[in-house]
């Protein structure tokens with residue numbers, strides 16, 4: 038089977054309450070009818086801002102949440118209705134350190150979770166040392182998890198998610214909070230899993246990570262699919278322009294609008310970094326535009342200006358809007 042995940046017109050609503058004194062019941066539409074397929078062996082990324090609907094999608098696909106309507110199938114089984122058949126074939130790895138027994142060693146954690154998945158003794162005896170090796174924990178396998186670094190705990194989370202040798206692995210922000218080396222090691226493990234034929238769906242807020250790892254990326258915006266393509270094709274949305282990045286203090290919305298209305302400027306996104314504002318100015322010829330932009334900002338303290346190639350993050354900002362003034 039080539040299509041491993043099939044999602045059609047998936048809708049999920051949550052009941053919620055609004056107001057402090059007088060509570061009013063409201064429905065939140067977290068997913069508004071999204072559709073996509075994932076092929077065998079793919080690393081498929083789900084990107085989107087906070088509250089876009091990524092976790093809701095993953096929870097439905099991992100049988101933890103029922104959809105309001107629409108279809109979600111994994112390996113030919115309905116994630117709601119055929120969860121008994123599906124659960125042994127998938128696993129879910131979330132970032133952070135939740136879900137491990139800190140008083141137990143890595144080996145004992147993996148034995149415990151193998152028991153939960155009813156992995157027989159013979160298979161387990163072979164698989165646990167292999168998993169410890171895969172995530173680089175063989176040397177420390179018999180020490181208590183509470184003595185591990187964050188990166189080691191996160192690598193153990195990966196091993197935990199593999200105890201049942203799942204065909205499809207769901208990962209929610211697997212590298213969150215890791216230092217660059219720890220995150221790089223974890224990405225290597227993810228690529229390794231993919232080369233072993235596993236299908237991986239992951240969410241991340243790190244654009245370079247999605248760019249580096251994913252075969253295809255779905256961008257979800259407010260419960261809807263904003264784009265679905267390879268990182269290269271998504272980046273080509275930006276072909277023909279570069280980005281001028283200006284670090285500045287105290288720039289007003291009025292000045293941003295002046296920059297935005299200059300001929301040759303495609304788009305301007307603003308983000309706050311402590312006291313600084315960082316302007317990401319997308320332009321067809323940034324070198325030519327620099328004096329005009331600097332003229333508008335002449336009364337502001339400018340701390341740096343840099344012209345760079347457009348990245349996946351710039352494409353993402355164009356698709357979901359991003360933070361604008």
Ligand SMILES: Nc1ncnc2c1ncn2[C@@H]1O[C@H](COP(=O)(O)OP(=O)(O)OP(=O)(O)O)[C@@H](O)[C@H]1O
Pocket residue numbers: 051052053065066067085086087088089090091092093094
């Ligand atoms: N149990 C719940 N009850 C009410 N609303 C919920 C519940 N879970 C999620 N939501 C809402 O559904 C929407 C989508 O949430 P979801 O957690 O899927 O987003 P996300 O893309 O995973 O966000 P993040 O990147 O912050 O994890 C949000 O508006 C959220 O507030």
